[in-house]
Amino acid sequence: MTTTDGRVLALDLGTSSSRALVLTAGDAAPVPGALARHKISPTYGTGGSATIDLHEYVEGLLGCLDELQQNGHLDDIGAIVVSSQWHSIVALDNKGDALTPVVTWADTRSVHLDLGSSFDEHAFHARTGSWLHRLYWTRRIPWLLSEGSPAGFAGLPDLVIERLTGERVTSVSIASGTGTLDLATGEYDDEALEIAGVKADRLPSIVPTGWVAHLSAEYERRWPELVGVPVHPPTGDGAASNVGTGGYDETTAAVTVGTSAAVRVVHPIDGAPELPWELWRYRVDEKRAVTGMAFSAAGNLHAWLTGVLQLTSDEPTGVEIGGSRVIAIPFQAGTRPPATVPSGSGVYFGLSFDDTAADLLAASMQGASLEVDRGLRMLDSLFGRELSVVLGGGGIDASAWWRRCLTATFARPTTVCAEAEVGARGAAAVALGLSPQPGGEHLTPAKADVDRVAALRPRYERLRELAAQAAAV
Incomplete structure (x- = not known):
């Protein structure tokens, strides 16, 4: 290079x-x-x-x-x-x-x-x-x-x-x-x-x-x-975004939220760990691979919902992380392989007349965060450590609530990439041999937020399985 x-x-x-x-x-x-x-x-x-x-x-x-x-x-x-x-x-x-x-x-x-x-x-x-x-x-x-x-x-x-x-x-x-x-x-x-x-x-x-x-x-x-x-x-x-956020070795997972979302780890292709069935693996360049999981609902879900609900704010103002009674399974655009849930399978559970537009937005952002967390925990297991996490992409840059939600859902500190243009930055880094640093704020999850998400998770997983089964009917 x-x-x-x-x-x-x-x-x-x-x-x-x-x-x-x-x-x-x-x-x-x-x-x-x-x-x-x-x-x-x-x-x-x-x-x-x-x-x-x-x-x-x-x-x-x-x-x-x-x-x-x-x-x-x-x-x-x-x-x-x-x-x-x-x-x-x-x-x-x-x-x-x-x-x-x-x-x-x-x-x-x-x-x-x-x-x-x-x-x-x-x-x-x-x-x-x-x-x-x-x-x-x-x-x-x-x-x-x-x-x-x-x-x-x-x-x-x-x-x-x-x-x-x-x-x-x-x-x-x-x-x-x-x-x-x-x-x-x-x-x-x-x-x-x-x-x-x-x-x-x-x-x-x-x-x-x-x-x-x-x-x-x-x-x-x-x-x-x-x-x-x-x-x-x-x-x-995907590879460019990882490198562009500063997630360019096997100690760090990069979570990017754009139109879709993904969690990935860059690592050497030589000696790469055996690939689990649930994860994909592509190449970054001649010497490196990237292993991860992608999700079809992220920024596109947020944009659609704020439009449908005619929200004046992009943030679920007034809703605590993990605090919405509503559970949203973000399958509007289906799932990526190997899962086979088709598009048009998004579900809300637990709606009541006192729920607000902010509750629905918070539930969807929380659901997307829980989906990403599933992939992160698989990568933790694959690489044998609790990975450091960097956050990047347009959705991350646009929403402080979502940054905090992801951090609480992961139950670990995160670093936010200061640059929104992570794909372009990563392409330059790959081509020219650069090692960009995130350079942004460090977030520590609030214990109350972590506890609420942890209490929510078992119910989410049960309802997620029901939603996937219903989509297959």
Whole structure:
């Protein structure tokens, strides 16, 4: 890996927005005012579709760079890095043009695979870090092949890199999120490709972390300030967010709350502990993996509920942590694998006429916190210690109540990352070999809050099981 004397231009390819921002060279801190954002509105359909218009997305991102240039923020750039959503896929024709929109992680369309009794999914999961789930290309590619005759497939970040540099490649980090990577070798997994029904030459080539390219002549003319600036391979947003919060070794779990939420630990790929069935594992770069659990309801749940309830405050004002009588099971967007609870399965238990909008909001935020806590305790067990915890992401930055709620639910101190742009910061850290520190406030859980959550937990777990059973009916 290399460092840079210049500032860093970070491209953040999210589900709800694409952004371009400038970071300082030493600590990858956002330069004040040097951020441009293009809002994304995915299209959702009754058949389970959740897609993004590729042309609009890329043009919006290019417009962000134009905005930074107009405001004089593209001077003294020494590197271009990318943090991107995992799991997206686009079907391509034989000229490399898109046949489909960007199919996002939230899309539930795929094919059911019956591989017979000889298929060992536990061995497959241990090797690839994934399951035969609709989230991954092992089920998405057969579905896309059944819908037409694609010549190839790529993810959103692969196509953004191709648009900027002319080279269609992917990173070991992005490829690991497709469910088709052998984590140990860093190459496409033969069994996963056989299941998907494609050869490796129909997918983007995997380049090492140290690979760099440069902008094509078209974009060097458009942004002359970026001539000769190296473009680094993209990092999956989960891995980038972990590193960006300061959670970059096996002593620390990073909890990030954005559109969705996750709890993860970064650790060496060599000598990695055996992967439990309930957790996934992807790659950060050539030497590191990230193991964790993700949750489909977080910032999206908060935004939906504040809108539905027409709340004037984003905080559940007046409600004690763990104090709401209402129990909310946050399955509105279903569950991530290996659980199979479908979307539309959110539940409130214990409603009464004296409950307020703040009670409902608090119950949902508490439910999401308890879900994350389930993953944290699995990671504690896996790594043989009570992990330190850092909190980061837009949801963390926006809600002091949620920060305190998570801290009380975990029943341990937490450190809040001072920077909200953890994905961009982490992508810079991975590409350039940086070790960012959280730099934010330290929270100590209040005993009364911890006790209320502990008393609530058994009831939550019983009702959670009922909700999952009802969703399967």
